[in-house]
Amino acid sequence: MAEALLSADGITVRFGGLIAVDAVELEVRERELLGVIGPNGAGKTTFFHALSGVLRPTAGRLRLDGEDVTGRPAHVFATRGVARTFQTPRVFRDMTAEQNVRFGLEFAGRARTHPHDAFDDARSILGFLGLEDVAGVAAGTLTPSRQRLLEIGMALGARPRVLLLDEVAAGLTEAEVDATVGLIRRVRDELGLAVIWIEHAVRALLSCVERVAVLHQGRKIADGLPEMVARDPAVVEAYLGEAGV
Amino acid sequence: MSFWLELIASGLITGGIYAVVAIGLNLQYGLMRIMNISHGEFLMLGAYLTWLAQTVLNVNPLVFLPVVAAVLFLAGLGVYRLCFRKIARTAPSVEIIEARSLLVSFGLMFLVQNTAYLVFGADLRGYSFLDEPVEIGPARFTANRLVVFGFAVGASLVLLAVLRFTLVGKAVRAMMQSPTGAQLVGIDTAVLHPVVFGVGLALAGVAGALLSMVYEISPAMGEPYTVSALIVITLGGLGSAAGALVGGILLGVVEAFGMHFTSPSLKMLLSYGVFIAVLLARPKGLFAR
């Protein structure tokens, strides 16, 4: 059994009286495609904030390759191989698409030398995502779906070992969702990255990932193979009231 | 014993003024992310208005307080409309609102301060008001200082009550916590923002009016209060008016003691020192939620 690449141990995030994430335990191994689902307000994005160092967890430990990185600033997570996208794309609006991707390469990407390094420069990353034609365009002028792709490109620029994707399929047409699923598979297959993917388009996610964890009201209520989790009564109950699983 | 009481008292008085100014700045910044670095200049205007009323029209400064508040409130509406409304409408992000309002108010600071220099000249001005000594227990205070303290704390408490108990106050607090949510419930920011801004300036003006009763005034008197107000806001936690009240009084007392044991010229060093120490220990402020 391979050692966990990234492990979250009893991660709790508390805002004043509100417990957003409640003692969540999660592990992801190299090249694993892990999905994270849950009803609205389940704490998924907050959990991502903790996993990427953006938020310091109130309790719990985070380990990257065995190294305890709890409480370190976000750039340490990045240089150690965790890259993420944000729910609403946060691209550098005044820089070109190429500069946006190059940013990650210049900083976190430099600190990392990964045996699977498929990308030497921003152009190849843009090519991988199908964005070569807008390389010189200001990122702020791109369409939202292309901005979302660029977000992924920026994260890839950081040469991560774990890629955290936050609702990258939200608001897309079915065809676009399929394309996104294909892209995520390629990221894992061709680039050898582990991927943790939060998504509301549960059907698409379940068809793609190898393992899925379910968060509900901050707690993890299921963790296993997609077929099993989909039939888990606790999961079904959590989603009751959620239209359209 | 009386010495200590007087020392604490002078700290409380300064602190009360800090609290009033800080609550005003807190409202503006907490609600609208407008960092008004010219806030102190309106304190100065309140002081000069009161001085004018007293020396030219012989009006009792206390009686004139509501007039100062009203004038500065109207001025606040005007300043908001002319200087800040456009920023709130056109800036693409909160950081840009902060940056632009900071720069605009920086320009405003020079504009207002130098207008005062032009109109009133650089000499110190003053008047005497209620400077008979009053004895409370073993300590002696000048009557005007007691009055200033009373009014400063009184104004702060009134404002706290308004924020907590009235509908408008709750609307303001709601907006501070969640701007979009408040709008969805029907709170009209187009009306609320200028009103809150006006209230902030009115508070500054009242603080200045109170100060003019005790100290001499000059066009540059307002600047240090802006910085102190920011320190108080940070100590008390952004968005917390109660925190501003407590933080202001605390800062005043700490400064009074510090100045006594070192030197008055080190007042700023002390306040910055306190500020940095608190920030290092509790980065979100003493009372942040």
Add this chain to the structure above:
Amino acid sequence: MKPGHALVAILAAALAAAPWMLSDFMLSLVLTCLMYAGLTVTWAMFSGATNYLSLASAAFFGIGAYVTAWGFGTLPYAVVVPLGGVAAAAFATLIGAAVLHLRGAYFAVLTFGLGELVRHAITYFEKSYAHTVGRVIAEPPESTTVYLTVLAIAALAVWACVAVRRSRFGLALAGIGADEERAQTLGVNTRRTKIAGFALSAFFAGALGAAMAVRWTYIEPNSVFNPFIGFQTVLIAMVGGAHTLIGPLVSTVVFSLLTEFLRLQFPYLFLILLGLLLILLVLYLPGGLASLWPALRARIAALGARLAALEGGARG
């Protein structure tokens, strides 16, 4: 040699030759110009890029001036000037470490108070320990030396800005200005970067203060810690366009002329107008004059295209 480089070389030569070609008055004007050029360009390098608006230029300038006040005489001019820069940079590092993690608005107001803070501290120190109010510069260096020194610092400042803009460090600063949290998640150590940028711009302000101090025969805190310097720096940079290099340089020239001619005549009115100018500028042209440049360039290009079309039409 590229045309841009040739232009710069000519300009540099002209500036270097100035002491022997210009009258005292004109030379003094150029000197003020160079000082503000150095101040604004390095201010924009940090504050323009990161949007952490520092209002502390006056404090750093004053620190440098006092290094000269204390050190010149015992140490040669060539030593106090960089020393002034180093002192200012050290102070900036200290302050930066304490307050740069705050929001931009807090940072700005705090840096604003720094000028007063340092002024009071030095006044206290001078009175209590040195038992003096001001200091006299006994044998100031020749005005040509002063001029050439300031020219050298300004040139170094411009070079530093160019170098930073092209470097990874400059990219990090720009990333911080665009979206600080995002930059962090991509591997930028924002804390260290901000402190470094702040200290670098402080170095130049301090060096300039140390160099210019000898022009006052009597140095005392009130004259040296002048908030106007901070204000002027910000205004010039904003008018020119805080995100560019050329913008501040061009507007420095304009403003130095304005200041020289108007400030002594109408001190208060002048400042009132400048305040008004800053307000109008931020409200209606936040990118400064430099933001007009792309639009202007596009118009010129369109005009050129139309002329070419007319010509082609006339021939055909």
